[in-house]
Amino acid sequence: MSRFVFGEFLLDSTSFTLYRNNEKVAIEPKLFRLLLHFCQHANQVFSREALMASVWEERIVSFAAINRAVSELRKIIEEDPSTPKLLITVSKVGYKFTACVEQAKLPESKEYLAVNHKYIALIVGVMLIVLSCAYWLTFKADKPISTQFVWQDFPVTTKKGISFKPNGNFVSDDIVFLHKETDDDIAQLWLQPADGEAFPLTEDEYYYTFAMIAADNTVFASRFNNLVQRDCEIVKIDRASKEVSFVSSCSRRAVTNLELDPASNKLYFNQREDVNQPFSIVSLQLDTGRKQQVTMANSKGNLRGDYLLSLSPNASKLAVVEYQSNGDGLVKLIEVNKVAQPNYLTGFKSVSSIAWLDHERLVISEKSGLKVLNVKTSEVSDLSTQPYVSQAKTNKRGVVYVYSNNSQNIYNHSVNDNGEIQAITDTRHRTVLPFYASHNNDLVFLSNDSGEWQFYLKPEYGKPHALLFPETIKHINNISWANDGSFIVASVNGLLYKYHFSQTRWQLIQSDINNVHFVDIKDSETLLVSSDDSGDWQLWLVNMRTGKSELLTKFGGYSAQVSADKRYIYLTKYTKSGLYKLDLTTGSEYLVLPDLDITYWNRWHIKNSNLYFVKDKGIEIRSLENVVKKGKWISLDNIVPSSFSITADESWVSVSRVEDSSAEIRLLNKRQ
Incomplete structure (x- = not known):
């Protein structure tokens, strides 16, 4: 990993960050990789085919998608994007990065410290404030210390294609996720160890829809037999041998989300009796096969019902998202071992996931980004407001989520x-x-x-x-x-x-x-x-x-x-x-x-x-x-x-075509 300096910019490939005059610049991951490639090969001419092979890793994208990426990058680095001087077009060939690029030395060098002396002073000041607050909270405050974090964001997976639906647990740094090379491929299970390269857990003809890591190094997953019939089953995969064993059938044509209580050996998931019925949450006792209904879904004008769930760290509560007829997702808490009415909290727009951040807080992926919901106070705060983030789950290190980037355009096909x-x-x-x-x-x-x-x-x-x-x-x-x-x-x-x-x-x-x-x-x-x-x-x-x-x-x-x-x-x-x-x-x-x-x-x-x-x-x-x-x-x-x-x-049939589709898994790492 290196740092590159050109003009007012510093590109840090270690932290995937771009600075301009010591100010952080918002840049999408795909554009960052494109700029990094140009910095590594300044004053060289690259055809669109060459960029497709190196930056897009030979994934098939249209030339229009590459042209748009270049256009967006120019908006970030050029004074006047309409008359580019740094990233120029070479007629009938491709693109050339003409900036004078220097590779910056490591952070401890004098030159780097000189450039960033303002940040060092700021860090020292922040440290003093943090130490003062810690002292007050430890010795002066009457209430328990609340957990506050500084979040660091960086990519976890490096596989080309589409990686999605990551998941982990509170005792491990490992992440299990789904992956496919293109939109048309079937999704398979992959595992990202904390200290190694990602590797496939499955290589079969099933389409996997959800996975989770159990504490005993096994993985539970739901899958379809194919994307036409969509018969669903829950399976267990041994991480070492990759042996797959059947656990239970699940609802046809339904993405089945899973949660496991290892102490009671009980699996929770969403289920419906028929495709025209709403989901409820059920539990399955893995030892005996006994199944019990946990929630009763409101079926009035509501065909999804209770479709998302997350089990609290101490396995005493289920956080459930109940689909509303207006498209919102209403969060409610279920006491697992008590007979009680659900505790309804608040609603969110277009919810794609829910997970416990700790004993008091939930992280929720919704339309406007990642939200944190305090289940005691019902207060909602922003964890990330960047676009195209979804499917957030938690593990020992923090919050894993999906950043997706795709473009679709409409094309006419001649009859x-x-x-x-x-x-x-x-x-x-x-x-x-x-x-x-x-x-x-x-x-x-x-x-x-x-x-x-x-x-x-x-x-x-x-x-x-x-x-x-x-x-x-x-x-x-x-x-x-x-x-x-x-x-x-x-x-x-x-x-x-x-x-x-x-x-x-x-x-x-x-x-x-x-x-x-x-x-x-x-x-x-x-x-x-x-x-x-x-x-x-x-x-x-x-x-x-x-x-x-x-x-x-x-x-x-x-x-x-x-x-x-x-x-x-x-x-x-x-x-x-x-x-x-x-x-x-x-x-x-x-x-x-x-x-x-x-x-x-x-x-x-x-x-x-x-x-x-x-x-x-x-x-x-x-x-x-x-x-x-x-x-x-x-x-x-x-x-x-x-x-x-x-x-x-x-005379024409019109369809929307995916031209550039990618999704990577990123980690918001928590540091106290």
Whole structure:
């Protein structure tokens, strides 16, 4: 590891820190590695292919992603990024770092001390303050000493690709985590010892979803048999022999989170009886196989229930996150060995993990970063506010979490056989959920380019502009265009919203049903929506003017679309595979496409007289007159899209493609 000085900057590869005039500069890990590479090879010209091999470690990314990284780095180091002088473009070749770079000496050298004398004085002052506080707390204070920490942040894993869901325990520095090379690979278990290189624990055909380290050097994990059936099981892995043994079955299609009480040899995890039921927390006695229900989930408008959990260091309490219909996660405490009502604390937005920091505090990963919640006072404080952090867990050394960095852009794939691809957006952030209009090729999509998710409209002949949504977008399922293009309707945060283009504003559609999942415009006055307001997922007709609803189906409905002639509704179901057709005149319903997977509820579209659906890393087109007959297949260049859209003239299929995806595990190391 080295330190490099150029101009006003000092780059410290030991601490992964960049300074400018002795002030710390915020820089993303990927940009830091790019700058480090240029410092190590100043005045050398590098092609984009060479940068991909060295900085991106031969992971396949687009040239556009590399160009954006260079552009963002210029914003940090150049006085005028529009006319770069340090990081220049060499025409038809690549990039060259022209700065005069010197390798700085070690911290104890006189030169380094001279540059950082202000920091030394500051450190001495801080030490005196800390010693004074320690003296007061030890000898003067009447209450017990509270644990305060200075947090140091640095990377733990160095594997290329995507490392995620780290976990540890309070007696070990080791970390177990999931890893895959690309988004399309299956996740396997890896172990990062405190004093060695990471190594794989599993190399099989299962997709692992969660793992935790037990005190006896075994690892418990949950996994799917594959990503289509998603049959779930809990297994135990011996770290030394890597032998895998079956422990218990778990809920199908469910990511199962685990906690272990080694003293009682009891395993806690989230479970549901059926895919249309909410999660509860259960315990499994490993000696006898006895299973007991620990929590009772609130099922009203809530299909996730109690989905996250963490066991306190003394195993007396479970911290549980209960999913709310508005997308928030409500934290509650459960006394494990007592019969008592849950102690509800506070809610957080888009919670991805929860873990005990000590006996009194929880660390929670939510939308705005990492939060610390004091369970006695309910006070909430920030641990990290940097973007793209999630999945925080704790071990002996501190807090391990995931820093992710990916960019997605929308591309059009030609329906013709020429294989043509058009780039529709160009951003280093994420653009997703493309929805084309019915009357022309105007496009609405979502992007977090501004830091928050926002709707954008790209006219067929124009540049994108924001359709400013009045609330924070927590989750969105789909958008539907009016046939004449005058308005769109979206299902956002479980509610219905209408955007009328002539009025240029969003309007909440007041309805007497809650927790809306999917929406399609049936006609100028009526919406077709899915909701579990009746207790399970059904289709409803909602009048946009009055908000009154009418139950349409009795046998289930999760996503749906009205045929062009308004005579039929095509629909999927929450608990069954296949695409169904409902005759609105007779009320008859029958299965038309049995092999549409249950997880593909948003991966099909009706356009005019054709059915489009995702199949085998592409899109298949079939005529609605004969759906069982195989039709044309369009390759999507080896990706399986989570959603797609079709242009009005059916000449292009639009998908969101991941161009640059990486995730690394970092550690917030606590020092008293």
